[in-house]
Amino acid sequence: MGVAHALPTRAPLPPAFVESLRGLFCERLHLSEAVRRQHGASETHFEVQLPDAVVYPHSTEEVVALVKLCAAHTVPLVPFGAGTSIEGNTIPVRGGVTVDLSEMNRIVAVNPDDFDCTVEAGVRREQLNEHLRDKGLFFPIDPGANATIGGMASTRASGTNAVRYGTMREAILSLRVVTPDGRDIRTARRARKSAAGYDLTRLMIGAEGTLGIITEVTLRLHGIPEDISSAVCSFETLAGAVDTVVQSIQLGVPLARVEILDDVQMRAVNRHSKLDYPERTTLFFEFHGSPNSVADQVAVVSALAADNGGGDFQYSNLPEQRSKLWKARHEAFYAAVALRKGAQGWPTDVCVPIGRLADCINETKRDLDTASFPAPILGHVGDGNFHVIFVIDPNNPAEQKEAEALNARLVERALAMDGTCTGEHGIGIGKQDWLVRELGEDGVAMMRAIKRAIDPKNLFNPGKIFAD
Amino acid sequence: MGVAHALPTRAPLPPAFVESLRGLFCERLHLSEAVRRQHGASETHFEVQLPDAVVYPHSTEEVVALVKLCAAHTVPLVPFGAGTSIEGNTIPVRGGVTVDLSEMNRIVAVNPDDFDCTVEAGVRREQLNEHLRDKGLFFPIDPGANATIGGMASTRASGTNAVRYGTMREAILSLRVVTPDGRDIRTARRARKSAAGYDLTRLMIGAEGTLGIITEVTLRLHGIPEDISSAVCSFETLAGAVDTVVQSIQLGVPLARVEILDDVQMRAVNRHSKLDYPERTTLFFEFHGSPNSVADQVAVVSALAADNGGGDFQYSNLPEQRSKLWKARHEAFYAAVALRKGAQGWPTDVCVPIGRLADCINETKRDLDTASFPAPILGHVGDGNFHVIFVIDPNNPAEQKEAEALNARLVERALAMDGTCTGEHGIGIGKQDWLVRELGEDGVAMMRAIKRAIDPKNLFNPGKIFAD
Numbered sequence: 010m011g012v013a014h015a016l017p018t019r020a021p022l023p024p025a026f027v028e029s030l031r032g033l034f035c036e037r038l039h040l041s042e043a044v045r046r047q048h049g050a051s052e053t054h055f056e057v058q059l060p061d062a063v064v065y066p067h068s069t070e071e072v073v074a075l076v077k078l079c080a081a082h083t084v085p086l087v088p089f090g091a092g093t094s095i096e097g098n099t100i101p102v103r104g105g106v107t108v109d110l111s112e113m114n115r116i117v118a119v120n121p122d123d124f125d126c127t128v129e130a131g132v133r134r135e136q137l138n139e140h141l142r143d144k145g146l147f148f149p150i151d152p153g154a155n156a157t158i159g160g161m162a163s164t165r166a167s168g169t170n171a172v173r174y175g176t177m178r179e180a181i182l183s184l185r186v187v188t189p190d191g192r193d194i195r196t197a198r199r200a201r202k203s204a205a206g207y208d209l210t211r212l213m214i215g216a217e218g219t220l221g222i223i224t225e226v227t228l229r230l231h232g233i234p235e236d237i238s239s240a241v242c243s244f245e246t247l248a249g250a251v252d253t254v255v256q257s258i259q260l261g262v263p264l265a266r267v268e269i270l271d272d273v274q275m276r277a278v279n280r281h282s283k284l285d286y287p288e289r290t291t292l293f294f295e296f297h298g299s300p301n302s303v304a305d306q307v308a309v310v311s312a313l314a315a316d317n318g319g320g321d322f323q324y325s326n327l328p329e330q331r332s333k334l335w336k337a338r339h340e341a342f343y344a345a346v347a348l349r350k351g352a353q354g355w356p357t358d359v360c361v362p363i364g365r366l367a368d369c370i371n372e373t374k375r376d377l378d379t380a381s382f383p384a385p386i387l388g389h390v391g392d393g394n395f396h397v398i399f400v401i402d403p404n405n406p407a408e409q410k411e412a413e414a415l416n417a418r419l420v421e422r423a424l425a426m427d428g429t430c431t432g433e434h435g436i437g438i439g440k441q442d443w444l445v446r447e448l449g450e451d452g453v454a455m456m457r458a459i460k461r462a463i464d465p466k467n468l469f470n471p472g473k474i475f476a477d
Numbered sequence: 478m479g480v481a482h483a484l485p486t487r488a489p490l491p492p493a494f495v496e497s498l499r500g501l502f503c504e505r506l507h508l509s510e511a512v513r514r515q516h517g518a519s520e521t522h523f524e525v526q527l528p529d530a531v532v533y534p535h536s537t538e539e540v541v542a543l544v545k546l547c548a549a550h551t552v553p554l555v556p557f558g559a560g561t562s563i564e565g566n567t568i569p570v571r572g573g574v575t576v577d578l579s580e581m582n583r584i585v586a587v588n589p590d591d592f593d594c595t596v597e598a599g600v601r602r603e604q605l606n607e608h609l610r611d612k613g614l615f616f617p618i619d620p621g622a623n624a625t626i627g628g629m630a631s632t633r634a635s636g637t638n639a640v641r642y643g644t645m646r647e648a649i650l651s652l653r654v655v656t657p658d659g660r661d662i663r664t665a666r667r668a669r670k671s672a673a674g675y676d677l678t679r680l681m682i683g684a685e686g687t688l689g690i691i692t693e694v695t696l697r698l699h700g701i702p703e704d705i706s707s708a709v710c711s712f713e714t715l716a717g718a719v720d721t722v723v724q725s726i727q728l729g730v731p732l733a734r735v736e737i738l739d740d741v742q743m744r745a746v747n748r749h750s751k752l753d754y755p756e757r758t759t760l761f762f763e764f765h766g767s768p769n770s771v772a773d774q775v776a777v778v779s780a781l782a783a784d785n786g787g788g789d790f791q792y793s794n795l796p797e798q799r800s801k802l803w804k805a806r807h808e809a810f811y812a813a814v815a816l817r818k819g820a821q822g823w824p825t826d827v828c829v830p831i832g833r834l835a836d837c838i839n840e841t842k843r844d845l846d847t848a849s850f851p852a853p854i855l856g857h858v859g860d861g862n863f864h865v866i867f868v869i870d871p872n873n874p875a876e877q878k879e880a881e882a883l884n885a886r887l888v889e890r891a892l893a894m895d896g897t898c899t900g901e902h903g904i905g906i907g908k909q910d911w912l913v914r915e916l917g918e919d920g921v922a923m924m925r926a927i928k929r930a931i932d933p934k935n936l937f938n939p940g941k942i943f944a945d
Contacts, residue, residue: 120830120832121832122723122830122831122832122833123830123831123832123833124726124727124831125830145727164672165670165671165672165676166672167670171670175647176670178670178676178679179643179647188919188923192919192922192923193919194916194917194919194920194923195916195917195920196916196920197897197916198892198895198896198897198915199830199895199896200828200829200830200861200862200891200895200896200897200900201828201830201831201860201861201862202633202635202639202644202646202828202860202862202897202900202901203633203828203897203899203900204632204633204634204683204826204897204899204900204901204902204903204904205897205898205899205904205908205911205912205915205916206683206904206912206916206921206924206942206943207680207683207684207688207923207924207927207928207942208633208646208676208679208680208682208683209916209920209923209924211646211676211679211680212675212676212679212680212927214676215672215674215675215676216675220675231729232726232727232728232729234729235728235729255590258592258700259592259613259700260700260703260767261699261700261702261703261765261766261767263731297729298729299728299729299773299777301769301770301773302769302770302773305767305769305770305773309767358672360668360669360670360671361668362588362590362591362593362667362668362669363590363591363592363669364588364589364590364591365590365591392669392670393668393669394668394669394670423668424666427666427667427668428666428667428668429665429666429668429670429671429672429673430673431671431672431673432668432670432671432672433670433672434672435672436672436673436674440673443673444673444674447666447673448662448663448664448665448673448674448677449662449663451656451660451661451662452662452663452664452677453674454660455656455660455662455675455677455931456674456675456677458930458931459675459680459927459930459931461930462926462927462929462930463923463926463927474674474675475674
């Protein structure tokens, strides 16, 4: 199973290095196969590859010491958060030390008057939002998984709220980063905007740990809206659903979330979450604002939905209805995988200009018609980003091959529409060839030049984004 | 007059180089002192320094040929748009060729269904908005000056709409860039979001032409709101004005613009634009949305203003009222300079976390009390960004020195509040020492490493952001 990545046989870690590592981390150094395996696997179809060691730092200073030690012994380092990435981003393909940041999970500061907070990289998004709730603030980025903030920064994550609140690119004000030469830098101050030199913050966001290890993140926060309401509406056609969203955006409706689920995905959701929605193309909405503003948004969107062949527009401002809806959406991936016993999910991730989205999904659905496994579709329709989930038998190489071919055609289709091979999952080891197709050898050459300049020994998550 | 930047005596351009340049650009090569002077001056207090030649390319291909020629002869290049930058960003401190992109002013494509467009770097923002108007779309970033889009990208410009629509960082989807080794790259596709490798787009935004010459920009657009209304309100105290804005943001009011002008600035505006506003701290507002939503926003904000010591909340949905208001705001810099005959304006540019803004402005006003020249304040209060305009006599070195000292204390104050030395003007030659204070030697070292990797000969706008 899995994509083969032939690797040179690796030498074991030098004993002197291991001793120094133990000196730094004591019982927080793990060499057991169980812990290493947990850090060498991923949630998707990639081959498991074990790190040689796993450490759990408790401070930026410990990360600095670790980086210096690894540099002295030429040992690779792979930062690790919650392990929920999709493209094999944390698999240690060159071995070395996995730096599990999950115990760096302190909320360092919340500044309600400034609408920001600073957290250690291992803080998870649900933990942060629980902490913020009684301050009337929330952190909007929601990729589904309860990922760490550091991991979300490293893959430039986004998810269901991005249409209104942006992605991690917009959510982060500043990062604390340990660089490959062991410096501890802050990429920016806490001002909302700055024109102070190169945008090191954005350079680190989405770099997948190849340019630095993020240890602290300063985030923009938002006031919890006075009213939060949700709605569900199914459509006769996919184009009708997409047009409803495009026209809403054209009219300036500040949709907080709008998710599309196709008929196959709705069947999976109904089964898994014991619901009885119509099994047709469906939009899930969330509206944020004052009660007047939300009422206004709902009036505009429900009228547009009716014009575009939408059925019953089921609106609710009851928190329990909303929770039920979004719980179903959050479980959609697992619902898809549950369509088939013993199956594994392989989520694709293209994003296209929004005017091409209906075409892209429709052409993809035609291509999926003959697939020998279920392949539901769900997406962040306001951003032009959608996922096909290939529900494949992990022990059947033919299905793996078929999924690869379907994914290849999907990415080709998105690139032909001037879209991207990855809206929010990153490149990892799964999309490296596509990155070159997307930006050309010259674009990737500039990335490589930056990598060589900042990590000349190629020790920070080597083999990711581009091959060594 | 002006900040002294002692430079080595430069050799004249090699005759063979000039001949090749003439071969490439014919009558679009300028060697006259008049044209060179126009490209060596700036709108502010920096010493004029002339380029050796000025060329006006008409295509990316011509820029590629130019870059290769300059590389072969080790001649510096300085990209130039409308020349409206503030920190000496386009002054050719090492001489060489100024690349005036103003004749690359084609609107390449508008994609209304995708809410985006692609323009050449020399297109000006007013030209673009005129072109877009009948398509129901607009480009929101408004730094005041009618700058070029390429120049706005290069300084990470923002302005009055940033509180709602973000800065150039958020507005740009993709760039076409000629790199120092003469490659013609696109930094991204047109998808709304992407997680495809390093964020080359954001790296080029704000790089002030030191890493590449931007020749095309793909921009996010927005639907023209159904209703646009404006309001003016003066306040008893500065804190009252700032609190009104902070509380509005807390309640999620999607303010489209909110500008603060202090008593001195209001006096200047009244005189210059023949208006009769109260000469107290004043907020200028703009609201975008459906008529219901705008009415709702106005109700919330006017109530908050009243609670915070605001006077008469003068609301209007008449376009001519709105135009009058924003014309006055756009002319505020010139109104300030006009306070004093023969004076020059020196605009500062700090940005602080919004909870610190009232303190920062108040402390600054106390510091300005004893200034020997007028120093009005205006700012983008929703972002925590404000400008003091030192209205100084350009022939009086003592005033120049006094302004420098006031600016130094202002930046110190902003940095102590975890703010930035520049919210939107960039570093240029004016803020290089402050950049080091803001991010530390280690942060700037990473910028230098990137610069060396991408422009090893240091030919692209040398001497900007950091000293050679």
